[in-house]
Amino acid sequence: MNIETTRSKPAAQGLPERMKGVLLTGHGGFEKLEYREDIPLPRAKAGEVLIRVTAAGINNTDINTRIGWYSKAVTTGTESGGATGFQSAEDTDASWSGVPLAFPRIQGADCCGRIVDVGDGVDPIRIGERVLVRNMLRSHVDYRPFECWTFGSECDGGFAQYAVAPARETYRVECDWSDVELASLPCAYSTAEGMLHRAAVGAGEHVLIAGASGGVGSAAIQLAKRRGATVTAIASPDKAQQLLAIGADTVLARGESIAAHLGRETVDVVLDVAAGPSFGELLDVLKKGGRYAVAGAIAGPIVELDVRTLYLKDLTFFGCTFQEDVVFENLVSYVERGEIRPLVGKTYPLSEIVEAQRDFLSKRIAGKLVLVIPE
Template sequence: MIRTMAGVVLTGHGGLDKLEYRTDIPVPSPGPGEVLIRVAAAGINNTDINTRIGWYSKAVTEDTETGGAQGFESVDNTDASWSGTPLSFPRIQGADACGYIKAVGDGVDPSRIGQRVLVQSIQPLREHPPFSCITFGSECDGAFAQFTLAKSEFAHPVHCGWTNAELASMPCAYSTAENMLQRASVGAERVLITGASGGVGSAAVQLCKRRGAYVIAVSSRSKADEVLDLGADEVIDRNADLVTSLGKMSVDVVIDLVAGPQWPSMLEVLRRGGRYATAGAIAGPMAELDVRTLYLKDLSLFGSTYQADEVFPNLVSYIERGEIRPALSATYPLKEIARAQQDFLAKRHIGKLVLLPPEVPE
């Protein structure tokens, strides 16, 4: 077993210069209840960039893209993680891990060695229920390295013919989307999805169709055909006025990853008794709410981070039964993480970008 590994460490909140590729990182050892995973592929997510730039700090009011490459001057390090508690550095990020179990700690069945697994991105803190959780690659080291550790219960075996890169496109984006749909009780109804060409948005399109919904996707005009191919029933340009395009009280559910200036119109297009769920705000976290719209229409608003225990196993079952498919756009060597994140921020792709660590000699 090798003693050191290649990986990317985040040295502090800030720009791309805070990502340091190293080849001398000690390979971790699994403790009780843990497994050591050889990472085969690691997806890129908004949460990786948001954590790097400190976007979760309440001192930041701009959209993600504004500080995506250079960071923000206004970050307060004491609340710059998604959990609101300071991060410890250096940190190996990476919320998406597909890999193979290479070793197990005490209390873990040795027969698990060799399993191909997906690591659950949002992990509940059993000692602090409910709604207490951590994100893999934020409050603990994650997938941007040749090896990573995970609690055995959060390393889910998966059996399918997908490539490692395709599987690595799933954990964070698809579990986030599935959780939003579960929280909002989405069924066979009219659903509006913003940011539909991104990782979570494209996942939500597929997962809504799986539930029998009629999907209205919001995306750039240049990506409309690809979003339709994912299963959307119609696509609205992201610069269009939602009320003019759809009409007031025309949809049952809004699944939102964007927020920003368009947010009030999302409540206008909801029917009476409609539901709104969000797990992101890439167009900006500050939004204006007319409280009269909320209570006079009997709307329900759902924030969505913590995931119930069944969400990730359900996702794995959808993969194994062929009910969803990956939306993999491109792969990059791990050492090119800065270029990959720049491409991610440019938003010219559909679905997910995935990093591939160097192969490990057997």
């Protein structure tokens, strides 16, 4: 995105020519996040909608993209480079897709707002809808299997007053949730639901969730309980009551022996966004024929695997990034039927994005951290 580029299509009536937003100017530390009030307003092209963004959640993928953590040259957890970035990161593979990012970029995988304009081919009746954007966009890759763009990575996202998105991947949501609550949904809840979907979690199964106090983990608790599972969550003791309140049956203290508390071969499914030193023990507590689903490695991407554990126990591993279309559609239906409710930890004005990311990295606050976008 070149912020000096002028668009040929005029702004819709009543819309400004410029907007407030946060530009990511390159891979690195917090200094790469630049709050601006002079960003050209984007225009909805054919098949797109223009959204007045009201709230946008903070996610690991936003931070990982900023610091270049996805580069294979980085071998430690997110937290070690969250503030300053990684000198070892290589720009050529520092995005989650492995394709170099174009800068400046407006990040923000989560986006809640209202449609204020539409491009050619989109019914103007959609103007005024309160919507969520599917964070894993399929339109841009012609719906090819296991391919997608991430909103706020391969294209501009929700950390601004306005954003454009494919109309067919922008979902009207009718519920009593606040905009802040809705903005906590797209990335975290779709990641969690995607893991449960891939692992085919069913009623009566025992699910162990590592990294349970964050956005994905707290979403996974609710979504696993919705399926009738028994949930054991791993988190720091000070967050245990909050996790029990949203459905966890048991909370284990992070860092303590998992096997000592649960016993070996007692868990049907592990949902993991942490990896790191606990990886081996997570496999030890899986039953024979158990399933391990992973969608993150904030505690460290390099782990030690005893392959004998994998094959002698007939385990199945699921790497979970791509999401089938039904995942996001199901989430919207769960919200509209009142089957889930988000755990929002704290809100911030958009201009305080650095403070929000600092708090996110500290892991002090359970639930989602959400940016409120100004008028």
